[in-house]
Amino acid sequence: xxxxxxxxxxxxxxxxxxxxxxxxxxxxxxxxxxxxxxxxxxxxxxxxxxxxxxxxxxxxxxxxxxxxxxxxxxxxxxxxxxxxxxxxxxxxxxxxxxxxxxxxxxxxxxxxxxxxxxxxxxxxxxxxxxxxxxxxxxxxxxxxxxxxxxxxxxxxxxxxxxxxxxxxxxxxxxxxxxxxxxxxxxxxxxxxxxxxxxxxxxxxxxxxxxxxxxxxxxxxxxxxxxxxxxxxxxxxxxxxxxxxxxxxxxxxxxxxxxxxxxx
Amino acid sequence: xxxxxxxxxxxxxxxxxxxxxxxxxxxxxxxxxxxxxxxxxxxxxxxxxxxxxxxxxxxxxxxxxxxxxxxxxxxxxxxxxxxxxxxxxxxxxxxxxxxxxxxxxxxxxxxxxxxxxxxxxxxxxxxxxxxxxxxxxxxxxxxxxxxxxxxxxxxxxxxxxxxxxxxxxxxxxxxxxxxxxxxxxxxxxxxxxxxxxxxxxxxxxxxxxxxxxxxxxxxxxxxxxxxxxxxxxxxxxxxxxxxxxxxxxxxxxxxxxxxxxxxxxxxxxxxxxxxxxxxxxxxxxxxxxxxxxxxxxxxxxxxxxxxxxxxxxxxxxxxxxxxxxxxxxxxxxxxxxxxxxxxxxxxxxxxxxxxxxxxxxxxxxxxxxxxxxxxxxxxxxxxxxxxxxxxxxxxxxxxxxxxxxxxxxx
Numbered sequence: 001x002x003x004x005x006x007x008x009x010x011x012x013x014x015x016x017x018x019x020x021x022x023x024x025x026x027x028x029x030x031x032x033x034x035x036x037x038x039x040x041x042x043x044x045x046x047x048x049x050x051x052x053x054x055x056x057x058x059x060x061x062x063x064x065x066x067x068x069x070x071x072x073x074x075x076x077x078x079x080x081x082x083x084x085x086x087x088x089x090x091x092x093x094x095x096x097x098x099x100x101x102x103x104x105x106x107x108x109x110x111x112x113x114x115x116x117x118x119x120x121x122x123x124x125x126x127x128x129x130x131x132x133x134x135x136x137x138x139x140x141x142x143x144x145x146x147x148x149x150x151x152x153x154x155x156x157x158x159x160x161x162x163x164x165x166x167x168x169x170x171x172x173x174x175x176x177x178x179x180x181x182x183x184x185x186x187x188x189x190x191x192x193x194x195x196x197x198x199x200x201x202x203x204x205x206x207x208x209x210x211x212x213x214x215x216x217x218x219x220x221x222x223x224x225x226x227x228x229x230x231x232x233x234x235x236x237x238x239x240x241x242x243x244x245x246x247x248x249x250x251x252x253x254x255x256x257x258x259x260x261x262x263x
Numbered sequence: 264x265x266x267x268x269x270x271x272x273x274x275x276x277x278x279x280x281x282x283x284x285x286x287x288x289x290x291x292x293x294x295x296x297x298x299x300x301x302x303x304x305x306x307x308x309x310x311x312x313x314x315x316x317x318x319x320x321x322x323x324x325x326x327x328x329x330x331x332x333x334x335x336x337x338x339x340x341x342x343x344x345x346x347x348x349x350x351x352x353x354x355x356x357x358x359x360x361x362x363x364x365x366x367x368x369x370x371x372x373x374x375x376x377x378x379x380x381x382x383x384x385x386x387x388x389x390x391x392x393x394x395x396x397x398x399x400x401x402x403x404x405x406x407x408x409x410x411x412x413x414x415x416x417x418x419x420x421x422x423x424x425x426x427x428x429x430x431x432x433x434x435x436x437x438x439x440x441x442x443x444x445x446x447x448x449x450x451x452x453x454x455x456x457x458x459x460x461x462x463x464x465x466x467x468x469x470x471x472x473x474x475x476x477x478x479x480x481x482x483x484x485x486x487x488x489x490x491x492x493x494x495x496x497x498x499x500x501x502x503x504x505x506x507x508x509x510x511x512x513x514x515x516x517x518x519x520x521x522x523x524x525x526x527x528x529x530x531x532x533x534x535x536x537x538x539x540x541x542x543x544x545x546x547x548x549x550x551x552x553x554x555x556x557x558x559x560x561x562x563x564x565x566x567x568x569x570x571x572x573x574x575x576x577x578x579x580x581x582x583x584x585x586x587x588x589x590x591x592x593x594x595x596x597x598x599x600x601x602x603x604x605x606x607x608x609x610x611x612x613x614x615x616x617x618x619x620x621x622x623x624x625x626x627x628x629x630x631x632x633x634x635x636x637x638x639x640x641x642x643x644x645x646x647x648x649x650x651x652x653x654x655x656x657x658x659x660x661x662x663x664x665x666x667x668x669x670x671x672x673x
Contacts, residue, residue, distance in 0.1 A: 068409065068436075136401065136548035174561050181408040181554020188552070189404040 001041065006053075008079035012063035016084070017052040020045030023114070024086045025260065027052040028077065030096030030120075031134070031183035032146075034058070036159055040245040043253035048260065051090075053080045055098075057182030064182040070193040073186055074104040078112070091115040091204075091260055095245055096217070097122050097183055100195060107198040116202065117256055118225060119209040120217050120242045125192035129220050135180065135188055139172060148213040148241035156246050199228040206232040207259040209252060211240030233259075264607065264647050265658060267357050268316030268633065269325030269515065269616040272309045272343075273334040275623035276301065277541045287546035289332045289397045296333065306336070308626050310343060312619075314350050315630060319637035322658075323355035323388060325616050327460070327481075328362055329395075330402040334542035341375045348383040352667035355659045356383050359460045359479065359616070360390020364410055365403045368438045369417035370445065373424040377449045384665025385450035388658070390458040390479075391418060393467060396555045397545065408554030411466065413437045425454045456657055458513065458614075463492050464560045468499040475505070477614060477657045479513030483543060486516060486606035487589035493610040495563075509613035509648050510657035516606065517618045519593035520635040527593045530628055531621075532582040535591055538622030539580055596639035603640065607647055613657070 001019040008014075017034065019041065025048040027041055034054055044050050056076070057064030067073055081090060091114040094102030099121025106113040125131070132145050139158075147153025161168045186193055206229050210222040219236065226232045235255040240247040274297060278284070285293060313324040326343045329335030337343055344358050356379065361372045372391075380387040393414045399405050405413065416435045420443070423431065430444040449455055457476040461467040471478040478496055480489055493512065500511060519535065521527035585591045592602045606612070619633045646652070 064408075135407070135552040136546070138548050141548070170561070174558055177553045177556065177561055178558060179553070184407050184552070184554045185409065188406045188554075189400070 001038070001045070001050075001052075004051075004084075006080065006083040008076065008083050010066060010076070010079055012056055012066055012076065012079070013061040014056065014063070014080065015054045015059045015061075016080070017041065018050065020047070020049050022048045023260070024049045024051065024084075024088055024090040026081060026084075026090045026092050028092070028094040028098030028102050029055065029058070030098050030122075031180060031187065032096075032157065033179055035156060035246060037156075037246075039249035040253050040256070043249060044256060044260075047257060048091075051084055055182065057178045064178070067182070068185060070101075070104055070186050071108075073101050074108050077101055077105045078109060089114050091117070093117040093119065093256065094121060095119040096242065097187060097191075099123065100186065100191065100193075103195055103199065103202070104193075106204055107195070107201045110201045110203045113204040115260055116204045116206040117209060117259065118206065119252070120211060120214055120244055121208070121221075121225065122187060122191045122217060123193070123195040124221055124224050124228075125190055126220060126224060129218055131191055131217055131221075132215070133189075134216070135184060139169070139176060145216050146242045148211060148239055148247055153241075153243060153247070156243070196228055199225075200230065202229050202231070204231075205259075205262075207256065208232055208234045209244060209255055210234065210236050211242060211244035211247065212236050212238050213240060214242045214244070216242040235259075264612075264644050265322040265510070265614045266641055267323040267325040267355075267614065267616045268313065268321040269327075269357070269618055270309050270313055270620050271327070271329075271334055271618065272306075272336040273538065273542050273620075273622060274336060275305065275537075277333060277537070277623075281541045282544050285544070287544065287549060288334055288542055289329075289545045290401045290549050291546075292331060292333045302336070309620065310346055310350075312626065312629055312633070313343075313347055316633060316637075317347075317351040317354045319634060320641065321354055321637065323357040324351070325357040325359060327359050327390070328392070328398070330398045332397070334538070341379060344379050344387075345382065348379060348386070349668050352384065352665065352669060355386045355388050355661075357388040357458065357616070358390055359388065359458045359481075360392050362394035362399055362403075363391050363417035363421060364394060364399060364405055364414040366417070368440055369420055370424055370440065370443060372417070373421040373445045374447075376421075376455065377425070377445060377447050380449035380451055380455050381447050383661070385455075385661040386659050387449070387451070387455040388458055389455040390460055391421075392460045393464070395462070396552050397549045400552050400555060401549050406554070407552045410555060411557070415470075422454065425449060450662060451660055456659055460513075464556060465495075465499075465563055466557060466560070468496050471511070472500050472503045472505055475511075475656065477511060477513055479515070479614065479616060481515040481616065483515070483517065483539070483590065485588060485590035486514070486592075486610060489514065489610060497611060507611070508651050508654045508657070509607075509611050510651065510654050512610065512612050513614035513616060514606070514610055514612050515616040515618065516603075517591045517621050518599060518603075518632070518636060519591065519619070519621070520596055520599050520632045520640060521593075522595060522635075524594040524598055527595070528582055531593060531624065531632065534622040534624035534628070535585060535593070536580075536582065536622070539585065539590070542622060596635055599636065600640045600643050603644060604647070607644065613648060613651065
């Protein structure tokens with residue numbers, strides 16, 4: 001994919017992955033950041049013009065200090081879209097924390113979104129099914145919570161870093177502190193910033209994509225989203241956990257592609 | 264030298280298999296391990312010990328704040344301090360301190376500390392920790408990446424509340440108050456001396472140095488492990504062009520005194536091991552939530568390594584290793600004096616927070632160790648820094664004419 005550099009009106013610089021042609025689709029990544037391989041984005045770029053901006057705190061640029069709360073994140077998302085200069089209104093896709101923000105963006109500006117796709121989205125809280133506390137997990141424990149197949153997942157997550165190497169671990173800790181430190185502003189201590197009060201505003205047709213074995217934000221959350229969103233359908237993907245776009249990229253791509261292509 | 268007799272107030276009945284059966288002494292500690300009726304006895308024993316230290320000539324009685332923690336039974340140290348203020352009138356009351364980012368609004372701390380300073384006749388030492396991640400983030404739900412900023416704002420609000428004579432409006436990011444007007448006001452002007460207990464964040468050093476606050480490194484790793492860290496602090500002091508008064512620095516140390524070195528082991532080893540092996544069993548996942556430490560501090564790399572190493576080592580440490588490694592200073596009065604003199608000089612300390620009550624140590628042993636120290640060690644260390652003996656910037660200034668309630672009781 002190509003790499004664009006943009007600067008928002010607020011003065012935040014960020015990296016944007018970009019590929020393809022056609023209707024614009026903007027993908028917002030989750031708390032773990034963009035990974036080395038983004039097969040779903042590449043797959044979607046066969047039919048759509050895909051953009052994947054990196055959140056502040058996740059790339060080389062500073063800027064995360066300008067974002068404190070949910071409204072800051074949602075408006076930053078729209079600032080990025082403004083800076084991309086799209087000719088048509090985009091569809092939004094968000095994974096995990098990115099889903100939480102994309103949904104918030106679509107609630108705030110409910111005529112600005114063509115279609116909305118939420119993949120394993122954060123943003124709701126169910127007392128009977130609490131989301132595990134990723135902030136109290138050690139780096140080597142994350143894969144267990146995120147993947148249906150944790151062994152294969154760990155390699156995806158760390159880019160193959162060996163955690164027994166102190167120097168590599170420290171580099172990872174610094175990057176992880178920035179990433180999850182930024183994410184904590186909207187996810188800590190409970191990943192609920194009252195999105196449920198605003199979901200009634202959504203006009204855009206919405207697709208929920210969930211890994212059947214999601215241990216972080218289990219399937220019951222997909223059902224709750226479906227109850228709260230006026231026009232939502234749900235696609236459940238087998239043999240996948242919270243990182244469904246990385247564990248089952250073909251199936252994920254196919255579901256999203258079908259939904260976005262519908263008239 | 265200033266000697267503070269410090270009590271963490273640990274729960275003394277953690278089971279022998281605590282480590283195996285429970286994942287953490289802190290945050291999600293099993294409430295069924297606490298017995299309120301026994302708690303009644305324990306609180307009074309611990310408060311009596313603090314008062315006992317006052318009678319033996321210690322300079323301060325020390326308390327601090329922890330939440331959901333079985334080795335620190337003071338969610339509100341101010342309650343204990345209020346009790347001490349009524350039962351003593353001589354030594355300082357070191358509340359080190361209140362985690363000011365946790366009080367909504369933090370004007371509450373300005374008010375309660377003012378009350379303590381007034382009731383005690385100007386004996387308050389005011390501690391403002393940033394707060395541990397366990398207390399601040401996991402127990403009290405503050406967002407890690409915003410904790411430090413919230414702390415600085417709380418500090419500014421409290422200081423202005425103490426210093427400004429007229430009501431003012433405070434338009435902060437975390438606190439908006441239309442009428443800030445602290446009543447009562449502290450006796451000590453412009454404010455009680457401020458102590459910043461810390462764990463090694465570089466930003467905290469800068470903050471202490473800029474404001475001329477005492478920086479107190481509170482670890483249980485002992486004086487040998489603290490050397491690199493305290494050197495870093497003193498470099499920060501020097502770089503800012505400040506004087507090197509030892510009263511800029513404080514340190515917490517576990518101390519056990521007996522008639523002989525062998526007797527110290529016989530009397531105290533079990534209780535010290537209880538502390539290191541059971542009380543310090545904290546789930547590592549609670550110790551460093553992403554965003555709590557700044558990138559600058561993680562890159563400096565000092566603390567995390569110490570913590571990780573300490574966590575592993577504590578599980579296996581023997582009495583000999585604890586003593587030889589300097590985690591604990593224990594032995595005859597002469598051994599303790601010698602080690603402490605080395606510690607004081609090598610870390611350049613003017614203020615000590617000494618833990619004589621440790622783990623599940625029973626009252627008679629605590630008092631034995633405390634008394635031996637007060638009589639045979641403290642006098643010999645008292646004048647370690649003769650050239651700084653008139654430096655009173657970092658200590659309280661009580662009213663001469665203060666009420667002495669414990670003397671007037673019928």
